[in-house]
Amino acid sequence: MPAPPEYCPVSMGAEIVAERWNLLIIRELLTGARRFNDIHRGLPGLSRTLLSQRLRTLRGHGLISAAADPTDGYQLTDAGRDLSTVLEALGSWSVRWRFPEPDGAQLNPHLLMWRMRGGLAHDRLPPRRVVIEFTFTDDAGDRPERVWLIADGEDSSVCTRDPLFDIDVFATASSRVWHEIWYGRRSVRESISGGTVRLSGEKHLVAGFVDWFGLSPFAGQVAGRPT
Amino acid sequence: MPAPPEYCPVSMGAEIVAERWNLLIIRELLTGARRFNDIHRGLPGLSRTLLSQRLRTLRGHGLISAAADPTDGYQLTDAGRDLSTVLEALGSWSVRWRFPEPDGAQLNPHLLMWRMRGGLAHDRLPPRRVVIEFTFTDDAGDRPERVWLIADGEDSSVCTRDPLFDIDVFATASSRVWHEIWYGRRSVRESISGGTVRLSGEKHLVAGFVDWFGLSPFAGQVAGRPT
DNA sequence: CGGGATCCAGTTCGATACTG
DNA sequence: CAGTATCGAACTGGATCCCG
Numbered sequence: 001m002p003a004p005p006e007y008c009p010v011s012m013g014a015e016i017v018a019e020r021w022n023l024l025i026i027r028e029l030l031t032g033a034r035r036f037n038d039i040h041r042g043l044p045g046l047s048r049t050l051l052s053q054r055l056r057t058l059r060g061h062g063l064i065s066a067a068a069d070p071t072d073g074y075q076l077t078d079a080g081r082d083l084s085t086v087l088e089a090l091g092s093w094s095v096r097w098r099f100p101e102p103d104g105a106q107l108n109p110h111l112l113m114w115r116m117r118g119g120l121a122h123d124r125l126p127p128r129r130v131v132i133e134f135t136f137t138d139d140a141g142d143r144p145e146r147v148w149l150i151a152d153g154e155d156s157s158v159c160t161r162d163p164l165f166d167i168d169v170f171a172t173a174s175s176r177v178w179h180e181i182w183y184g185r186r187s188v189r190e191s192i193s194g195g196t197v198r199l200s201g202e203k204h205l206v207a208g209f210v211d212w213f214g215l216s217p218f219a220g221q222v223a224g225r226p227t
Numbered sequence: 228m229p230a231p232p233e234y235c236p237v238s239m240g241a242e243i244v245a246e247r248w249n250l251l252i253i254r255e256l257l258t259g260a261r262r263f264n265d266i267h268r269g270l271p272g273l274s275r276t277l278l279s280q281r282l283r284t285l286r287g288h289g290l291i292s293a294a295a296d297p298t299d300g301y302q303l304t305d306a307g308r309d310l311s312t313v314l315e316a317l318g319s320w321s322v323r324w325r326f327p328e329p330d331g332a333q334l335n336p337h338l339l340m341w342r343m344r345g346g347l348a349h350d351r352l353p354p355r356r357v358v359i360e361f362t363f364t365d366d367a368g369d370r371p372e373r374v375w376l377i378a379d380g381e382d383s384s385v386c387t388r389d390p391l392f393d394i395d396v397f398a399t400a401s402s403r404v405w406h407e408i409w410y411g412r413r414s415v416r417e418s419i420s421g422g423t424v425r426l427s428g429e430k431h432l433v434a435g436f437v438d439w440f441g442l443s444p445f446a447g448q449v450a451g452r453p454t
Numbered sequence: 455c456g457g458g459a460t461c462c463a464g465t466t467c468g469a470t471a472c473t474g
Numbered sequence: 475c476a477g478t479a480t481c482g483a484a485c486t487g488g489a490t491c492c493c494g
Contacts, residue, residue: 006338007406009445012325014250023237045230079325092236093309098240179234216235218236
C-alpha cells in the first residue's frame with residue numbers, strides 16, 4: 001500500500017489483507033505448511049520471486065517469523081495465527097455468497113490432493129509407508145489423470161509421476177466427486193458403498209481408507225451437503 | 228485478480244478483499260455513505276477515476292447496486308451488507324495487534340470530523356439547524372485548525388471554511404483528544420468536566436452536546452480505554 | 455453531481471539465470 | 475532447498491479534460 005493508511009482499525013487491517021497473496025500465504029501456514037516450497041505448492045500462480053517478497057513483508061509486519069531451525073522454514077507469530085479469525089469470517093462469507101458448484105475448469109485434482117494430504121490423520125494410518133494411487137476419471141476423452149499419495153509416519157507427499165513403489169490402495173473416481181467430498185457436499189462413506197468411488201487393494205487397508213482423510217475447514221457450511 | 232482464483236472459499240473471498248480499496252468502500256457504505264462524493268470524501272488518497280472503476284467491479288460482483296433513485300447513489304446488496312462480518316473480524320484483529328496510539332502524522336482532524344458526523348444522533352439534536360465550530364489546538368506553532376459541523380434535521384455536513392452561520396457551540400480541544408474519545412480511550416464527559424475539551428455557547432445546547440455523538444464501532448475493544 | 459476518455463508515469467510481476 | 479538479481483512486459487492508477 002503506497003500511502004500510509006488512515007488511522008482506523010479497518011484501514012490498518014486492509015493494509016495486510018488488501019495485498020495480493022498475503023491472506024493465502026497465511027492460510028497455507030495455518031494449514032500446516034512451513035517450508036518455502038510447500039507454501040509455494042499450495043499457491044499456483046504465485047512466482048517464487050513474489051512469494052519471497054511477500055514473506056519478507058509479512059515478517060516486517062510481525063505476522064510470521066523464521067523458525068529456529070532454518071530448514072523448518074517459517075512459523076506464524078501470535079498475531080499471524082490470530083488472523084485465522086479473519087480467514088474464517090472471510091471463508092464463511094464466501095461460502096454463503098460466492099461458492100457455487102465448480103465448473104469443470106475450476107477443478108484441479110492435483111491441488112485438491114495437496115489439500116487432502118494436509119488433512120491426513122497420520123495417527124490413523126498404519127505405522128508404515130502407505131501408497132495410494134488416485135485415478136481421476138473426469139473426461140473420457142483424455143487419458144485419466146493419476147496422482148500418487150505417499151504417507152509414511154508423520155511424513156507425506158504427493159507425486160504426479162509414478163513413484164514406482166508398490167501401490168497399497170487404488171482409488172478411482174472423478175475429480176469432481178473428490179471435490180464434493182472435500183467440501184462436505186457428499187459423504188465419502190456413501191460414495192464408496194454406492195460405487196461412485198471405487199477402491200481396491202489389501203482388504204483391511206481399503207476398510208481403513210475412509211478414516212484417513214479430513215475435510216475442508218468449511219465443509220460444514222457449504223451448501224448442498226448430503227442429507 | 229488476473230488469474231481466476233482457486234476453487235476454495237478463502238481464495239474466492241480474497242478476490243474481493245485483496246483488491247485495494249474494496250473493503251474500505253464497503254465500510255463507507257456500511258457506515259451510511261450513499262452518494263459518490265460522500266464515499267469519496269471518506270477515502271482520502273483514492274482518485275475519482277479509481278473509485279468509479281471499483282464501484283463498477285463491486286457491482287459486477289453483486290455486492291452493491293445503484294439505488295432506485297439515481298441521485299441516491301449506491302446501496303449494498305445482501306451479500307455486500309454481510310461483508311460486515313468480515314469487516315468486524317478484521318477491525319477487531321487490528322485493534323488487538325496493530326492499533327497503537329497514533330503518532331502526530333496520523334491524526335487527521337477533518338477526516339475524524341467526517342466520521343463523527345456519520346455517528347451523529349440526529350434524533351437527539353434540537354429540531355433546527357445547529358452549527359458547531361471545532362477548534363483543534365494540536366500544535367502551538369501553526370494557527371489552530373478549525374472545522375465546522377452543521378446538522379439540520381436528517382442532514383449534516385462538515386466544512387473546512389467558515390460557513391458564515393451563527394455558531395451555536397464552540398468546541399476546543401486537540402485533535403488527539405478527539406481521536407481518543409472516538410476510539411473509546413477517553414470519556415467525553417470527563418474530558419469536558421475536566422476542561423480538556425472546552426465548550427461554550429448557549430447553555431442548554433452545551434449541556435446536550437455530549438449526547439449528540441457516537442463512537443467508533445471498535446471503541447469498546449481498543450486498548451487503553453478509560454477506567 | 456457523477457462520472458467517461460485519454461494519456462502517460464510509476465509500479466508490479468514473471469521469466470530467467472545465478473548463488474550458497 | 476531457498477532464495478537473490480536483473481530485465482522487460484504488463485498493468486495500475488493519477489491527472490486532466492470533457493460530457494450530460
